[in-house]
Amino acid sequence: MLTEQSAAVVRATLPVVAEHIEQITPVFYHRIFTAHPELLRDLFNRGNQANAAQSRALARSIATFASMLVEHPDRRPDEMLARIAHKHASLGVTPDQYPIVRRHLFAAIADVLGDAVTEEVAAAWDEVYWLMAGALIALEARLYARAGVTGGDVWRPWEVVGRTEETPDVATFALRPADGGPVPPFRPGQYVSVQVELPDGARQIRQYSLSCAPGGADRWISVKRVTGDPAGEVSNWLHANVRENDLLTVSAPFGDVVLDDTDSPLLLASAGIGCTPMISMLAHLAASGATRPVTVVHADRSERTHPFRADLGRLTEKIPHAVTHVWYEHPEGPWPAERVGLADLSDIEIPHDTRAYLCGPVPFMRSVRTQLLRRGVPASRVHYEVFGPDLGLERDGQTIGSSASMTSNS
Structure with missing residues (x-):
């Protein structure tokens, strides 16, 4: 929780920081990679740096965390922090890297905002940074302990x-x-x-x-x-x-978007290579003799590009109450696909207590999530996995769940 003095300063300066943060983050990355070129070579995703995706996601993470501190001081964005911590743990991030990030981030803020960064402003945002860093370091320590490894030795x-x-x-x-x-x-x-x-x-x-x-x-x-x-x-x-x-x-394995072990109905929705975690979930359900209702939704360009196409049918046949709906944008087979075009859940039965898991391109997940919310599935029961910088899924013009690792290639 921020001190009252820092909360007032952050609240007052958040608009200007948010306005300039997408200018700040490229300066930060330039500074940190100049001082530590090994990070770009060995840790950060060079493709994400080249297309600025990491900068945009990092900007949203910082703004989200700071906004939560001043608007909801009794809460913190646990889902965002957990996602970042799991990505950090999978990379072997250690506590000694956080001061490096802090030094170059605050230098970048000073470069962009100039005289607006007074000692009071710097102290308040320093408090924000270390609250976020401290929460992540604690989460990562627990993840390393759970994995049975010494911190970072993954x-x-x-x-x-x-x-x-x-x-x-x-x-x-x-x-x-x-x-x-x-x-x-x-x-x-x-x-x-x-x-x-x-x-x-x-x-x-x-x-x-x-x-x-x-x-x-x-x-x-x-x-x-x-x-x-x-x-x-x-x-x-x-x-x-x-x-x-x-x-x-x-x-070691990490990740916080995992199959729950209740009996509630499931919806597993994927597109393209996003089917990989769903195939793992289906294989587990089939092997464990699950009887819960399972609805599988998959979208792909064609039969030829659909990974695990045969496995999907084989696994769902082993689950008594499983149904599958597949869409192909450009079917290539001699018979038309079950559905042609983009995934549309309008005529699929979706119980209100469904727990949904989504993986695929962000536009696909945004569309499916929106459809689920309109069908009455609570947002808390819709889980999604993003590989690459998580720029968030949007609802009513608001970005939610946006996260990015400050010291990783996520």
């Missing part, structure tokens, strides 16, 4: 014991600990980080959902080759270079 070598081409652009890599140690448990919906050394010597990190059911000797990740500008450095490297018997550096 990496292990894993052997690739199989590779399956799911589609022309999606490959599944089956992994097993190369050190012969135990396979860490995970919950359906969680992800791991994969660190690879690229040709220029950079060690870039990306998160990938686990696409298998918990249990068993192996862990699967399913990677879509990202084309375009910028192209996915890590995904293209994995597709081009990784084969059976190769080694990958992989983190």
Whole structure:
């Protein structure tokens, strides 16, 4: 909780900081990468830096946290903090990195706002920063303890014991600990980080959902080759270079968007490669003999680009009360797809006590979430996973759930 004096200063200066924060964050990143080039080389996602996505997401996170402190001092944005903490933990972020971020962030604020940053203003925003940093450090410590690792020591070598081409652009890599140690448990919906050394010597990190059911000797990740500008450095490297018997550096599993263990009806909605956490959830439900109602919604460009298409049918057949609805924008088969076009839930039965999980491009999740809210599903029962900077889902013009790691590539 902010002191009264700092709360008054933050409340008074929040509009001007919010107005300029998207100018502040590029200056911050320039400063921190100039002083610590290894962070851009080995920790931050270079693609997100190139297209400014990280800057926009970071700006929203800071503004969201500061606004919550002054408008709702008895609450804090736990969902946002948990999401950032899980991403930080999957990267091995440690408390000693927070002072580095603070130093360059406050220098950037001073550069942009100039004389407006008085000692009083700097002290108030310093309090905001350390309240947020302190909350994240505590959450990350608990996550490391739960994972059974020393803070930040999340990496292990894993052997690739199989590779399956799911589609022309999606490959599944089956992994097993190369050190012969135990396979860490995970919950359906969680992800791991994969660190690879690229040709220029950079060690870039990306998160990938686990696409298998918990249990068993192996862990699967399913990677879509990202084309375009910028192209996915890590995904293209994995597709081009990784084969059976190769080694990958992989983190312990993390992630806060996980399948609940109640009997309430489920809606699992995905688009494209967003199906990976849903396939893990379905595999778990099928293996555990679940009888709860499950509605699966998936949207894709065509049958050819739909990862796990056969697995989707096989798994839902094992769940007594599961139904599947698939949309293809451009069906290629001899028969029309069940549905053509974009995902539309208007004629799908959705009980009011449904718990929904969404994963896919932000426009898809925003559309599905809006439809669910209009159908009476409470916002608290709609969960979503975003890979890359989380620019938030919007409702009635307000951004909610926006989060970004201040020291990671999320």
